[in-house]
Amino acid sequence: MSVRTAENIFETLVDGIVAGRMPPGEPLVEQSLAEQFGVSRTPVREALHRLEQARLAERGARRAFVVRRMAPEDLAELFEAAGExxxxxxxxxxxxxxxxxxxxLGAIVEEGDTCDDPQAYGEINARFHESIKSGARNGILAATLDELNLRTLAWRAANFHEDSSRLASSRAEHHAIAEAIRAQDAEATRRLMRSHxxxxxxxxxxVLAKRTT
Structure with missing residues:
Protein backbone atom coordinates (compact mmCIF):
# COMPACT_ATOMS: atom_id res chain seq x y z
CA MET A 1 0.00 0.00 0.00
CA SER A 2 1.20 3.51 -0.76
CA VAL A 3 1.02 5.60 2.42
CA ARG A 4 0.89 8.73 0.31
CA THR A 5 -2.06 7.35 -1.63
CA ALA A 6 -3.98 6.77 1.60
CA GLU A 7 -3.02 10.28 2.72
CA ASN A 8 -4.27 11.80 -0.53
CA ILE A 9 -7.58 9.96 -0.27
CA PHE A 10 -7.95 11.03 3.36
CA GLU A 11 -7.26 14.69 2.54
CA THR A 12 -9.69 14.66 -0.40
CA LEU A 13 -12.45 13.15 1.73
CA VAL A 14 -11.77 15.59 4.57
CA ASP A 15 -12.04 18.51 2.16
CA GLY A 16 -15.37 17.21 0.85
CA ILE A 17 -16.81 16.67 4.32
CA VAL A 18 -15.68 19.98 5.81
CA ALA A 19 -16.79 21.94 2.74
CA GLY A 20 -20.24 20.37 2.98
CA ARG A 21 -20.06 18.55 -0.35
CA MET A 22 -20.44 15.24 1.48
CA PRO A 23 -23.38 15.62 3.89
CA PRO A 24 -23.80 13.73 7.18
CA GLY A 25 -25.05 10.21 6.63
CA GLU A 26 -23.55 9.86 3.15
CA PRO A 27 -22.18 6.33 2.69
CA LEU A 28 -18.44 5.88 2.34
CA VAL A 29 -18.29 2.64 0.39
CA GLU A 30 -14.83 1.08 0.02
CA GLN A 31 -15.37 -0.36 -3.44
CA SER A 32 -16.95 2.79 -4.86
CA LEU A 33 -14.17 4.97 -3.47
CA ALA A 34 -11.51 2.59 -4.76
CA GLU A 35 -12.98 2.90 -8.25
CA GLN A 36 -13.27 6.67 -7.90
CA PHE A 37 -9.59 7.06 -6.93
CA GLY A 38 -8.33 4.29 -9.19
CA VAL A 39 -6.70 2.32 -6.38
CA SER A 40 -7.19 -0.93 -4.50
CA ARG A 41 -9.43 -1.07 -1.46
CA THR A 42 -6.47 -1.17 0.95
CA PRO A 43 -5.52 2.56 0.90
CA VAL A 44 -9.21 3.45 0.92
CA ARG A 45 -9.68 1.34 4.04
CA GLU A 46 -6.74 3.12 5.69
CA ALA A 47 -8.18 6.52 4.79
CA LEU A 48 -11.58 5.57 6.20
CA HIS A 49 -10.04 4.45 9.48
CA ARG A 50 -8.25 7.80 9.70
CA LEU A 51 -11.56 9.57 9.10
CA GLU A 52 -13.05 7.58 11.95
CA GLN A 53 -10.14 8.57 14.22
CA ALA A 54 -10.70 12.20 13.22
CA ARG A 55 -14.39 11.84 14.16
CA LEU A 56 -15.44 12.75 10.62
CA ALA A 57 -16.83 9.29 9.86
CA GLU A 58 -18.62 6.66 11.91
CA ARG A 59 -19.98 3.14 11.52
CA GLY A 60 -23.52 2.99 10.25
CA ALA A 61 -25.73 0.08 9.31
CA ARG A 62 -23.88 -3.20 8.85
CA ARG A 63 -20.75 -1.53 10.21
CA ALA A 64 -20.26 0.42 6.98
CA PHE A 65 -18.74 3.89 7.20
CA VAL A 66 -20.86 7.02 6.78
CA VAL A 67 -20.08 10.73 7.13
CA ARG A 68 -20.53 11.69 10.78
CA ARG A 69 -22.82 14.52 11.82
CA MET A 70 -20.81 17.14 13.69
CA ALA A 71 -23.02 18.86 16.24
CA PRO A 72 -22.05 22.42 17.25
CA GLU A 73 -21.58 21.33 20.87
CA ASP A 74 -19.17 18.57 19.79
CA LEU A 75 -17.14 21.06 17.81
CA ALA A 76 -17.18 23.52 20.73
CA GLU A 77 -15.69 20.93 23.09
CA LEU A 78 -13.10 19.95 20.51
CA PHE A 79 -11.95 23.52 19.91
CA GLU A 80 -11.97 24.29 23.62
CA ALA A 81 -9.61 21.37 24.23
CA ALA A 82 -7.37 22.37 21.31
CA GLY A 83 -7.31 25.96 22.53
CA GLU A 84 -6.23 24.98 26.03
CA LEU A 105 7.89 32.94 12.93
CA GLY A 106 7.85 36.61 11.97
CA ALA A 107 8.67 35.68 8.37
CA ILE A 108 5.69 33.29 8.29
CA VAL A 109 3.43 36.05 9.57
CA GLU A 110 4.70 38.43 6.88
CA GLU A 111 4.15 35.76 4.22
CA GLY A 112 0.55 35.53 5.33
CA ASP A 113 0.12 39.29 4.96
CA THR A 114 0.55 39.06 1.20
CA CYS A 115 -1.52 35.91 0.63
CA ASP A 116 -5.15 36.24 -0.44
CA ASP A 117 -5.67 32.67 -1.61
CA PRO A 118 -7.64 30.72 1.02
CA GLN A 119 -5.96 27.39 0.33
CA ALA A 120 -2.45 28.83 0.34
CA TYR A 121 -3.19 30.83 3.47
CA GLY A 122 -4.42 27.66 5.16
CA GLU A 123 -0.99 26.13 4.54
CA ILE A 124 0.74 29.24 5.93
CA ASN A 125 -1.54 29.10 8.95
CA ALA A 126 -0.56 25.47 9.56
CA ARG A 127 3.14 26.41 9.42
CA PHE A 128 2.56 29.26 11.86
CA HIS A 129 1.02 26.91 14.42
CA GLU A 130 3.63 24.20 13.77
CA SER A 131 6.44 26.69 14.41
CA ILE A 132 5.02 27.63 17.79
CA LYS A 133 4.42 24.00 18.74
CA SER A 134 7.99 23.12 17.85
CA GLY A 135 9.36 26.11 19.73
CA ALA A 136 7.62 25.07 22.94
CA ARG A 137 9.84 21.99 23.23
CA ASN A 138 7.36 19.82 25.08
CA GLY A 139 6.85 16.49 23.36
CA ILE A 140 3.89 15.34 25.44
CA LEU A 141 1.85 18.49 24.89
CA ALA A 142 2.86 18.46 21.21
CA ALA A 143 1.65 14.87 20.80
CA THR A 144 -1.65 15.77 22.47
CA LEU A 145 -2.08 18.70 20.11
CA ASP A 146 -1.23 16.51 17.11
CA GLU A 147 -4.12 14.21 18.02
CA LEU A 148 -6.48 17.16 18.37
CA ASN A 149 -5.19 18.72 15.15
CA LEU A 150 -6.16 15.59 13.27
CA ARG A 151 -9.70 16.59 14.14
CA THR A 152 -9.47 20.41 13.95
CA LEU A 153 -7.04 21.47 11.21
CA ALA A 154 -9.42 20.73 8.34
CA TRP A 155 -12.13 22.73 10.09
CA ARG A 156 -9.72 25.61 10.70
CA ALA A 157 -8.74 25.64 7.03
CA ALA A 158 -12.43 25.84 6.14
CA ASN A 159 -12.56 29.21 7.91
CA PHE A 160 -10.73 30.83 5.04
CA HIS A 161 -13.00 29.34 2.37
CA GLU A 162 -16.31 29.93 4.11
CA ASP A 163 -15.77 33.46 5.49
CA SER A 164 -13.80 35.97 3.41
CA SER A 165 -13.29 38.26 6.40
CA ARG A 166 -11.50 35.50 8.33
CA LEU A 167 -8.27 36.03 6.39
CA ALA A 168 -7.91 39.58 7.72
CA SER A 169 -8.80 38.73 11.31
CA SER A 170 -6.47 35.72 11.29
CA ARG A 171 -3.60 37.88 10.06
CA ALA A 172 -4.18 40.37 12.86
CA GLU A 173 -4.30 37.58 15.45
CA HIS A 174 -1.06 36.06 14.11
CA HIS A 175 0.67 39.43 14.40
CA ALA A 176 -0.47 39.84 18.01
CA ILE A 177 0.66 36.32 18.97
CA ALA A 178 4.06 36.73 17.28
CA GLU A 179 4.57 40.09 19.00
CA ALA A 180 3.77 38.59 22.41
CA ILE A 181 6.28 35.81 21.74
CA ARG A 182 8.93 38.34 20.70
CA ALA A 183 8.28 40.16 24.00
CA GLN A 184 8.56 36.84 25.86
CA ASP A 185 5.20 37.58 27.48
CA ALA A 186 3.94 34.08 28.22
CA GLU A 187 0.59 35.06 29.73
CA ALA A 188 -0.31 37.41 26.87
CA THR A 189 0.70 34.71 24.39
CA ARG A 190 -1.47 32.17 26.19
CA ARG A 191 -4.48 34.49 26.19
CA LEU A 192 -4.06 35.49 22.55
CA MET A 193 -3.68 31.90 21.32
CA ARG A 194 -6.74 30.77 23.22
CA SER A 195 -8.71 33.64 21.67
CA HIS A 196 -7.32 32.82 18.22
CA VAL A 207 -21.12 27.87 8.96
CA LEU A 208 -22.66 24.75 10.51
CA ALA A 209 -25.75 26.70 11.60
CA LYS A 210 -26.32 27.92 8.04
CA ARG A 211 -26.06 24.38 6.69
CA THR A 212 -28.78 23.12 9.01
CA THR A 213 -31.27 25.92 8.32
Missing part, protein backbone atom coordinates in the same frame (compact mmCIF):
# COMPACT_ATOMS: atom_id res chain seq x y z
CA UNK A 85 -3.43 22.71 24.83
CA UNK A 86 -2.20 25.08 22.13
CA UNK A 87 -2.28 28.09 24.44
CA UNK A 88 -0.11 26.16 26.93
CA UNK A 89 2.37 25.37 24.15
CA UNK A 90 2.35 29.01 23.02
CA UNK A 91 3.13 30.20 26.55
CA UNK A 92 6.10 27.84 26.69
CA UNK A 93 7.24 28.97 23.24
CA UNK A 94 7.30 32.57 24.44
CA UNK A 95 10.16 31.62 26.77
CA UNK A 96 11.81 28.81 24.85
CA UNK A 97 11.97 29.87 21.19
CA UNK A 98 15.42 30.99 20.06
CA UNK A 99 15.94 34.33 18.37
CA UNK A 100 16.26 32.55 15.03
CA UNK A 101 12.96 30.77 15.61
CA UNK A 102 11.26 34.04 16.54
CA UNK A 103 12.48 35.61 13.31
CA UNK A 104 11.32 32.62 11.32
CA UNK A 197 -8.56 29.23 18.37
CA UNK A 198 -11.92 30.40 19.74
CA UNK A 199 -12.29 32.79 16.80
CA UNK A 200 -11.94 29.87 14.42
CA UNK A 201 -14.70 28.01 16.22
CA UNK A 202 -17.07 30.99 16.10
CA UNK A 203 -16.76 31.17 12.31
CA UNK A 204 -17.35 27.43 11.97
CA UNK A 205 -20.33 27.42 14.31
CA UNK A 206 -21.95 29.98 12.04
Missing amino acids: VESALAALAAHRMSEIERRQ VASSYIVLAD
Whole structure:
Protein backbone atom coordinates (compact mmCIF):
# COMPACT_ATOMS: atom_id res chain seq x y z
CA MET A 1 0.00 0.00 0.00
CA SER A 2 1.20 3.51 -0.76
CA VAL A 3 1.02 5.60 2.42
CA ARG A 4 0.89 8.73 0.31
CA THR A 5 -2.06 7.35 -1.63
CA ALA A 6 -3.98 6.77 1.60
CA GLU A 7 -3.02 10.28 2.72
CA ASN A 8 -4.27 11.80 -0.53
CA ILE A 9 -7.58 9.96 -0.27
CA PHE A 10 -7.95 11.03 3.36
CA GLU A 11 -7.26 14.69 2.54
CA THR A 12 -9.69 14.66 -0.40
CA LEU A 13 -12.45 13.15 1.73
CA VAL A 14 -11.77 15.59 4.57
CA ASP A 15 -12.04 18.51 2.16
CA GLY A 16 -15.37 17.21 0.85
CA ILE A 17 -16.81 16.67 4.32
CA VAL A 18 -15.68 19.98 5.81
CA ALA A 19 -16.79 21.94 2.74
CA GLY A 20 -20.24 20.37 2.98
CA ARG A 21 -20.06 18.55 -0.35
CA MET A 22 -20.44 15.24 1.48
CA PRO A 23 -23.38 15.62 3.89
CA PRO A 24 -23.80 13.73 7.18
CA GLY A 25 -25.05 10.21 6.63
CA GLU A 26 -23.55 9.86 3.15
CA PRO A 27 -22.18 6.33 2.69
CA LEU A 28 -18.44 5.88 2.34
CA VAL A 29 -18.29 2.64 0.39
CA GLU A 30 -14.83 1.08 0.02
CA GLN A 31 -15.37 -0.36 -3.44
CA SER A 32 -16.95 2.79 -4.86
CA LEU A 33 -14.17 4.97 -3.47
CA ALA A 34 -11.51 2.59 -4.76
CA GLU A 35 -12.98 2.90 -8.25
CA GLN A 36 -13.27 6.67 -7.90
CA PHE A 37 -9.59 7.06 -6.93
CA GLY A 38 -8.33 4.29 -9.19
CA VAL A 39 -6.70 2.32 -6.38
CA SER A 40 -7.19 -0.93 -4.50
CA ARG A 41 -9.43 -1.07 -1.46
CA THR A 42 -6.47 -1.17 0.95
CA PRO A 43 -5.52 2.56 0.90
CA VAL A 44 -9.21 3.45 0.92
CA ARG A 45 -9.68 1.34 4.04
CA GLU A 46 -6.74 3.12 5.69
CA ALA A 47 -8.18 6.52 4.79
CA LEU A 48 -11.58 5.57 6.20
CA HIS A 49 -10.04 4.45 9.48
CA ARG A 50 -8.25 7.80 9.70
CA LEU A 51 -11.56 9.57 9.10
CA GLU A 52 -13.05 7.58 11.95
CA GLN A 53 -10.14 8.57 14.22
CA ALA A 54 -10.70 12.20 13.22
CA ARG A 55 -14.39 11.84 14.16
CA LEU A 56 -15.44 12.75 10.62
CA ALA A 57 -16.83 9.29 9.86
CA GLU A 58 -18.62 6.66 11.91
CA ARG A 59 -19.98 3.14 11.52
CA GLY A 60 -23.52 2.99 10.25
CA ALA A 61 -25.73 0.08 9.31
CA ARG A 62 -23.88 -3.20 8.85
CA ARG A 63 -20.75 -1.53 10.21
CA ALA A 64 -20.26 0.42 6.98
CA PHE A 65 -18.74 3.89 7.20
CA VAL A 66 -20.86 7.02 6.78
CA VAL A 67 -20.08 10.73 7.13
CA ARG A 68 -20.53 11.69 10.78
CA ARG A 69 -22.82 14.52 11.82
CA MET A 70 -20.81 17.14 13.69
CA ALA A 71 -23.02 18.86 16.24
CA PRO A 72 -22.05 22.42 17.25
CA GLU A 73 -21.58 21.33 20.87
CA ASP A 74 -19.17 18.57 19.79
CA LEU A 75 -17.14 21.06 17.81
CA ALA A 76 -17.18 23.52 20.73
CA GLU A 77 -15.69 20.93 23.09
CA LEU A 78 -13.10 19.95 20.51
CA PHE A 79 -11.95 23.52 19.91
CA GLU A 80 -11.97 24.29 23.62
CA ALA A 81 -9.61 21.37 24.23
CA ALA A 82 -7.37 22.37 21.31
CA GLY A 83 -7.31 25.96 22.53
CA GLU A 84 -6.23 24.98 26.03
CA VAL A 85 -3.43 22.71 24.83
CA GLU A 86 -2.20 25.08 22.13
CA SER A 87 -2.28 28.09 24.44
CA ALA A 88 -0.11 26.16 26.93
CA LEU A 89 2.37 25.37 24.15
CA ALA A 90 2.35 29.01 23.02
CA ALA A 91 3.13 30.20 26.55
CA LEU A 92 6.10 27.84 26.69
CA ALA A 93 7.24 28.97 23.24
CA ALA A 94 7.30 32.57 24.44
CA HIS A 95 10.16 31.62 26.77
CA ARG A 96 11.81 28.81 24.85
CA MET A 97 11.97 29.87 21.19
CA SER A 98 15.42 30.99 20.06
CA GLU A 99 15.94 34.33 18.37
CA ILE A 100 16.26 32.55 15.03
CA GLU A 101 12.96 30.77 15.61
CA ARG A 102 11.26 34.04 16.54
CA ARG A 103 12.48 35.61 13.31
CA GLN A 104 11.32 32.62 11.32
CA LEU A 105 7.89 32.94 12.93
CA GLY A 106 7.85 36.61 11.97
CA ALA A 107 8.67 35.68 8.37
CA ILE A 108 5.69 33.29 8.29
CA VAL A 109 3.43 36.05 9.57
CA GLU A 110 4.70 38.43 6.88
CA GLU A 111 4.15 35.76 4.22
CA GLY A 112 0.55 35.53 5.33
CA ASP A 113 0.12 39.29 4.96
CA THR A 114 0.55 39.06 1.20
CA CYS A 115 -1.52 35.91 0.63
CA ASP A 116 -5.15 36.24 -0.44
CA ASP A 117 -5.67 32.67 -1.61
CA PRO A 118 -7.64 30.72 1.02
CA GLN A 119 -5.96 27.39 0.33
CA ALA A 120 -2.45 28.83 0.34
CA TYR A 121 -3.19 30.83 3.47
CA GLY A 122 -4.42 27.66 5.16
CA GLU A 123 -0.99 26.13 4.54
CA ILE A 124 0.74 29.24 5.93
CA ASN A 125 -1.54 29.10 8.95
CA ALA A 126 -0.56 25.47 9.56
CA ARG A 127 3.14 26.41 9.42
CA PHE A 128 2.56 29.26 11.86
CA HIS A 129 1.02 26.91 14.42
CA GLU A 130 3.63 24.20 13.77
CA SER A 131 6.44 26.69 14.41
CA ILE A 132 5.02 27.63 17.79
CA LYS A 133 4.42 24.00 18.74
CA SER A 134 7.99 23.12 17.85
CA GLY A 135 9.36 26.11 19.73
CA ALA A 136 7.62 25.07 22.94
CA ARG A 137 9.84 21.99 23.23
CA ASN A 138 7.36 19.82 25.08
CA GLY A 139 6.85 16.49 23.36
CA ILE A 140 3.89 15.34 25.44
CA LEU A 141 1.85 18.49 24.89
CA ALA A 142 2.86 18.46 21.21
CA ALA A 143 1.65 14.87 20.80
CA THR A 144 -1.65 15.77 22.47
CA LEU A 145 -2.08 18.70 20.11
CA ASP A 146 -1.23 16.51 17.11
CA GLU A 147 -4.12 14.21 18.02
CA LEU A 148 -6.48 17.16 18.37
CA ASN A 149 -5.19 18.72 15.15
CA LEU A 150 -6.16 15.59 13.27
CA ARG A 151 -9.70 16.59 14.14
CA THR A 152 -9.47 20.41 13.95
CA LEU A 153 -7.04 21.47 11.21
CA ALA A 154 -9.42 20.73 8.34
CA TRP A 155 -12.13 22.73 10.09
CA ARG A 156 -9.72 25.61 10.70
CA ALA A 157 -8.74 25.64 7.03
CA ALA A 158 -12.43 25.84 6.14
CA ASN A 159 -12.56 29.21 7.91
CA PHE A 160 -10.73 30.83 5.04
CA HIS A 161 -13.00 29.34 2.37
CA GLU A 162 -16.31 29.93 4.11
CA ASP A 163 -15.77 33.46 5.49
CA SER A 164 -13.80 35.97 3.41
CA SER A 165 -13.29 38.26 6.40
CA ARG A 166 -11.50 35.50 8.33
CA LEU A 167 -8.27 36.03 6.39
CA ALA A 168 -7.91 39.58 7.72
CA SER A 169 -8.80 38.73 11.31
CA SER A 170 -6.47 35.72 11.29
CA ARG A 171 -3.60 37.88 10.06
CA ALA A 172 -4.18 40.37 12.86
CA GLU A 173 -4.30 37.58 15.45
CA HIS A 174 -1.06 36.06 14.11
CA HIS A 175 0.67 39.43 14.40
CA ALA A 176 -0.47 39.84 18.01
CA ILE A 177 0.66 36.32 18.97
CA ALA A 178 4.06 36.73 17.28
CA GLU A 179 4.57 40.09 19.00
CA ALA A 180 3.77 38.59 22.41
CA ILE A 181 6.28 35.81 21.74
CA ARG A 182 8.93 38.34 20.70
CA ALA A 183 8.28 40.16 24.00
CA GLN A 184 8.56 36.84 25.86
CA ASP A 185 5.20 37.58 27.48
CA ALA A 186 3.94 34.08 28.22
CA GLU A 187 0.59 35.06 29.73
CA ALA A 188 -0.31 37.41 26.87
CA THR A 189 0.70 34.71 24.39
CA ARG A 190 -1.47 32.17 26.19
CA ARG A 191 -4.48 34.49 26.19
CA LEU A 192 -4.06 35.49 22.55
CA MET A 193 -3.68 31.90 21.32
CA ARG A 194 -6.74 30.77 23.22
CA SER A 195 -8.71 33.64 21.67
CA HIS A 196 -7.32 32.82 18.22
CA VAL A 197 -8.56 29.23 18.37
CA ALA A 198 -11.92 30.40 19.74
CA SER A 199 -12.29 32.79 16.80
CA SER A 200 -11.94 29.87 14.42
CA TYR A 201 -14.70 28.01 16.22
CA ILE A 202 -17.07 30.99 16.10
CA VAL A 203 -16.76 31.17 12.31
CA LEU A 204 -17.35 27.43 11.97
CA ALA A 205 -20.33 27.42 14.31
CA ASP A 206 -21.95 29.98 12.04
CA VAL A 207 -21.12 27.87 8.96
CA LEU A 208 -22.66 24.75 10.51
CA ALA A 209 -25.75 26.70 11.60
CA LYS A 210 -26.32 27.92 8.04
CA ARG A 211 -26.06 24.38 6.69
CA THR A 212 -28.78 23.12 9.01
CA THR A 213 -31.27 25.92 8.32
